Amino acid sequence: MxxxxxxxxxxxxxxxxxxxxxxxxxxxxxxxxxxxxxxxxxxxxxxxxxxxxxxxxxxxxxxxxxxxxxxxxxxxxxxxxxxxGYTKTKDALIVGAGNLGLALMGYDGFKNYGLNIVAAFDTDPQKTGKLFHGKAVFDISELEKLAKEKGIKIGILTVPSAFAQETADLMVNAGIKAIWNFAPVKINVPDDVLVQHENLASSLAVLSHKLDNLTSVQRNE
Amino acid sequence: MxxxxxxxxxxxxxxxxxxxxxxxxxxxxxxxxxxxxxxxxxxxxxxxxxxxxxxxxxxxxxxxxxxxxxxxxxxxxxxxxxxxGYTKTKDALIVGAGNLGLALMGYDGFKNYGLNIVAAFDTDPQKTGKLFHGKAVFDISELEKLAKEKGIKIGILTVPSAFAQETADLMVNAGIKAIWNFAPVKINVPDDVLVQHENLASSLAVLSHKLDNLTSVQRNE
DNA sequence: TAGATTGTTAATCGATTAACAATC
DNA sequence: TAGATTGTTAATCGATTAACAATC
Known part of the structure; x- marks a missing residue:
């Protein structure tokens, strides 16, 4: 059944x-x-x-x-x-504690979607060792240990594009099986790892393109 | 041509x-x-x-x-x-200075996409009158004045779902012609206003569903 | 020249829409 | 019963993929 x-x-x-x-x-x-x-x-x-x-x-x-x-x-x-999957809570990690990463860490809405963000990781000593929205930011070197310890399968990738691939590699090594990628670049992962792209640039392109057409149509009327 | x-x-x-x-x-x-x-x-x-x-x-x-x-x-x-549209900069406003709104306000990447976030608006006195990422947060009552003064056509909607519709109405009144909606609800606007949905819940649904299948396939192997 | 690469027309595939039978 | 509504099969539409001619 x-x-x-x-x-x-x-x-x-x-x-x-x-x-x-x-x-x-x-x-x-x-x-x-x-x-x-x-x-x-x-x-x-x-x-x-x-x-x-x-x-x-x-x-x-x-x-x-x-x-x-x-x-x-x-x-x-x-x-x-x-x-x-809203009924069974799934743990997730954020890698990249920049503006977007920290915002997602504090985004209450995820709870309703069964997503529990456990912690974030970064390399910046200004960020690591501190709490944001009540959640800890660890140094990236701790990623593998914590992910394996807690058996976390979902990783949210919010580092700058230039570091996206190397960070994804670290996540894969840490046993992450699903990467939600907010960097606007393609990342390569093994076949058994899945990547979901969240490309704000793509959405913005659609928006601004439609707006262009809208205004050009109005000009011609 | x-x-x-x-x-x-x-x-x-x-x-x-x-x-x-x-x-x-x-x-x-x-x-x-x-x-x-x-x-x-x-x-x-x-x-x-x-x-x-x-x-x-x-x-x-x-x-x-x-x-x-x-x-x-x-x-x-x-x-x-x-x-x-990366060559000609377009001004935009953020309405809703919560976690996500503030993050988008500080997101450097938008510059590369020709999007210039001018200011944010909120109702919370804890937020209004302050600067975040070097940009001002005004009370929502100032929205119409500022939008019309600067002729801003793009609005980014980052308020909680419950307030999405009324906030969208305010944006339409303020002359906004394109709404980038980050609230996971449908909003109704006049025909000459366009709405671009950015639904993190939808993306997450795809991710978690694919992950479910991945793991169930692996179990059966 | 030979071969790599573009550009275009045709075939395929999948999602949306339409039509309509089944049912409460 | 009549009519609203579901559920399913068929038709349409649009995007992707394939085939192949044109070209440098």
């Missing part, structure tokens, strides 16, 4: 997966408002996706709705929390 | 647009190393995309390569900087 659910989870397409947290957020809001059921039409009106797309997305999660009434809010919420 | 380039830019697909900053980053590295030309094969080896995809992406930018030699590094760099 559990291996069965694993294999079905495996084939959730990434675009769908990226929308699931939005459904979850809406569902938990509705739940706290006391809603018992919710239909795709209602979700569609609020989130702006088509009802068909929502139905298809939810089908991937294995959720089952009922004609006329829609989906049970509580049940759907549990299913989403399970798939998104 | 300039309207011509606008209409051609307009149809760059978003996936391509998101890859352009990575090409730019690589090109600027190669340029500083003194490289004169670069081929798709070489880019492919470094970034891990297929050479065909890279050629297609670059075709969208209007860049022209030469058989056998590839693309001129300097020329391609200029084209990318132009399309990505």
């Amino acid at each position: 559990s291996s069965d659910s694993n294999s079905s989870i495996q084939q959730i397409p990434e675009p769908t997966l990226r929308r699931l947290p939005l459904y979850h957020q809406l569902l938990s809001e509705k739940h706290s408002e006391g809603a018992k059921n919710i239909s795709c039409t209602e979700i569609s009106n609020i989130l702006g996706f088509t009802a068909i797309q929502i139905r298809k997305d939810l089908a991937y999660t294995g959720a089952v709705g009922r004609s006329k009434t829609g989906y049970n809010v509580k049940e759907l919420l549990y299913i989403l929390e399970d798939i998104l | 300039s309207s011509d380039s606008n209409s051609s830019i307009q149809q760059i697909p978003e996936p391509t647009l998101r890859r352009l900053p990575l090409y730019h980053q690589l090109l600027s590295e190669k340029h500083s190393e003194g490289a004169k030309n670069i081929s798709c094969t070489e880019i492919s080896n470094i970034l891990g995309f297929t050479a065909i995809q890279i050629r297609k992406d670059l075709a969208y930018t209007g860049a022209v390569g030469r058989s056998k030699t590839g693309y001129n590094v300097k020329e391609l760099l200029y084209i990318l900087e132009d399309i990505l």
